[in-house]
Amino acid sequence: MSDLQLTGSKEQLFNADIRQQIDQWVAKYPSGQSQAAVIPALHILQDAHQGWLSDPLMDALAEYLSMPTISVYEVATFYTMFELKPVGKHKISICTNISCMLNGSEQVVEHIESRLGVGLGKTTSDGKFTIKEVECLGACCGAPMMQLDRDYHEHLTAERIDQILDGIS
Ligand code: FES
Numbered sequence: 001m002s003d004l005q006l007t008g009s010k011e012q013l014f015n016a017d018i019r020q021q022i023d024q025w026v027a028k029y030p031s032g033q034s035q036a037a038v039i040p041a042l043h044i045l046q047d048a049h050q051g052w053l054s055d056p057l058m059d060a061l062a063e064y065l066s067m068p069t070i071s072v073y074e075v076a077t078f079y080t081m082f083e084l085k086p087v088g089k090h091k092i093s094i095c096t097n098i099s100c101m102l103n104g105s106e107q108v109v110e111h112i113e114s115r116l117g118v119g120l121g122k123t124t125s126d127g128k129f130t131i132k133e134v135e136c137l138g139a140c141c142g143a144p145m146m147q148l149d150r151d152y153h154e155h156l157t158a159e160r161i162d163q164i165l166d167g168i169s
Helices: 008-013 016-026 034-048 055-064 069-078 098-102 105-116 158-166
Strands: 090-095 129-134 146-148 151-153
Touching: 008 055, 016 034, 034 055, 034 069, 055 069, 090 105, 098 105, 105 129, 105 158, 151 158
Parallel strands: 090 129
Antiparallel strands: 090 146, 146 151
C-alpha cells in the first residue's frame, strides 16, 4: 500500500486501479523520488480519462507525486503525446519532419484531411478521429508514417491510409 495521498475532491479523480498503476511506477524509483514517475503517470491518467488531461487531473497528480504543479504542466505541455483538451476516440499523429516530408508527408496530410473533412489539430464531428501534426516519431526509415493510437503505420500511400482507416471502428 502506497503512502501517497490525495485530499478532498481530488481523491475522486484517481480510482484504486489508477493509484495501483501509478504506485507500481513510483516503486521503481528511490524513496522520495516519486516525481520521477510523472511521465508514465500522465499516460495512465490520460488513458483512463478519454485520452486527455484536464487541469484538475494534473493538479491532483502533482499532489499525489509531491511535486510542484507547474512541473507537471511543464512535462505535459512539452510532449506531443499528451493532450490538454478533449480528443476523438482515435488519435492520428502524422509526422511531417524531414524524412517524412521528403517522402510525401504533405500528401499524407492532404489525403487524411480530405477523407475526414477536418484539418490538423481538429476532431471529426462524430468524435471518431482527431488528427495532429507531430515531430519525428523515430520511424524515419518507414517514412512517410503516422501513429494511429498506439500503432505505427509506415510507407504510407493514399491506398494504404484508406485500408487502415477502413479497418477502424
Ligand atoms: S521524420 Fe518522420 S519518423 Fe522521423
